[in-house]
Amino acid sequence: MNMNILYLGNNNSKVVEILARYGDCVISTxxxxxxxxxxxxxxxxxxxxGYRHILKTDILNQFDKRxxxxxxSLLPWNRGADPNLWSFLEDTPKGVTLHFLDAGVDTxxxxxxxxxxxxxxxxxxxxYNKLSELALSLLDRNWAKIRAGEINPFKxxxxxxxxxxxxxxxxxxxxxxGWNTPAKNLTGKAI
Numbered sequence: 600m601n602m603n604i605l606y607l608g609n610n611n612s613k614v615v616e617i618l619a620r621y622g623d624c625v626i627s628t629x630x631x632x633x634x635x636x637x638x639x640x641x642x643x644x645x646x647x648x649g650y651r652h653i654l655k656t657d658i659l660n661q662f663d664k665r666x667x668x669x670x671x672s673l674l675p676w677n678r679g680a681d682p683n684l685w686s687f688l689e690d691t692p693k694g695v696t697l698h699f700l701d702a703g704v705d706t707x708x709x710x711x712x713x714x715x716x717x718x719x720x721x722x723x724x725x726x727y728n729k730l731s732e733l734a735l736s737l738l739d740r741n742w743a744k745i746r747a748g749e750i751n752p753f754k755x756x757x758x759x760x761x762x763x764x765x766x767x768x769x770x771x772x773x774x775x776x777g778w779n780t781p782a783k784n785l786t787g788k789a790i
Contacts, residue, residue, distance in 0.1 A: 602746070605642035607632075607650040614648055614669075617739045621746065634658045644746065647700060648734075656702050664748060666700040668707070669738060671730040673714055674698060675759025678705035683727045685762050687782045688770060688789040693717050693726075695734035697745070699752055704761065708752035710745060713737050719783035723774075726782060 604618050606627040618625045629650065632639055634657030639645075645662050647654070648669040659666055672682035673694030686693045694714035699707035715733055717726045744750050773788055774780045 602643040603641055604644045604646060605638055606646050606648075607652075607654075608648040611648060613735050614646070614738070617735065617742055618646060621743065632658060634661060645700070653704065654700060659700055659702065662700075664699060664752075667710060667745065668698055668700050668705065669734050670696045670698065670705055671727070671734055672696065672705075673712055674705060674709060675755045675757070678759060678761040680762050680764040681767050682762075683730055684723060684767065684770075684785070685760065685789070687723070687726075687785040688773075688787075689760060690787045691760065693730070695730055695737055697734075697737060697741070698755075706755065709755055710750050710752050711737055711741055717782065719781065719786060721782045722776070722779045723782070723785075724778040727778070 602623045604623050604625045606614055606618060606625055608614070609629055610627065615625050615627060626638060628638060631652040634655065639658055639661060643665065645666040647667070670682065672686060673692045674696040676691040677685045685691070692714060694712055696712045697710040698705070699710065701707040713733060715729065717729065741750065770788065773785055775784065
């Protein structure tokens with residue numbers, strides 16, 4: 600059965616390619632939406648990656664177990680903004696997670712995860728690229744099963760961490776080379 604899939608995020612042709620592989624119609628937007636928007640009403644499935652807006656329950660209620668997020672952290676660690684940066688600053692586990700969207704920020708049930716080991720020769724930019732590649736690979740390898748509802752999700756374990764975009768301000772002085780700052784200059788530096 601072909602579906603209409605709403606992809607929320609920056610224009611990422613790899614995500615669209617993965618989602619469209621099964622003959623589905625994929626429409627993408629980075630705009631803020633409401634539950635009454637035609638894009639939402641016409642969608643059968645919702646996929647979010649790097650979307651900058653929090654989805655309200657009037658949207659989420661229309662997609663029971665059909666709204667997922669791609670997140671470049673090993674949840675429950677580093678929910679919210681700048682997960683890659685915080686994984687180094689707080690020296691937490693690194694990886695990627697596909698999870699169902701719920702009313703919280705990166706708090707939904709986990710569909711799949713994959714851990715990655717990044718060493719201190721990485722920069723924020725190179726580690727971000729590796730995490731992004733891993734996340735898209737995880738989606739690509741499992742999209743058919745996710746789409747068909749064949750993977751059993753599980754609750755996130757307790758604990759973890761959460762960060763807002765504003766939290767980065769206290770550590771921007773460490774980003775001496777911007778996103779090319781070596782990870783070794785950041786590891787364990789959060790207070």
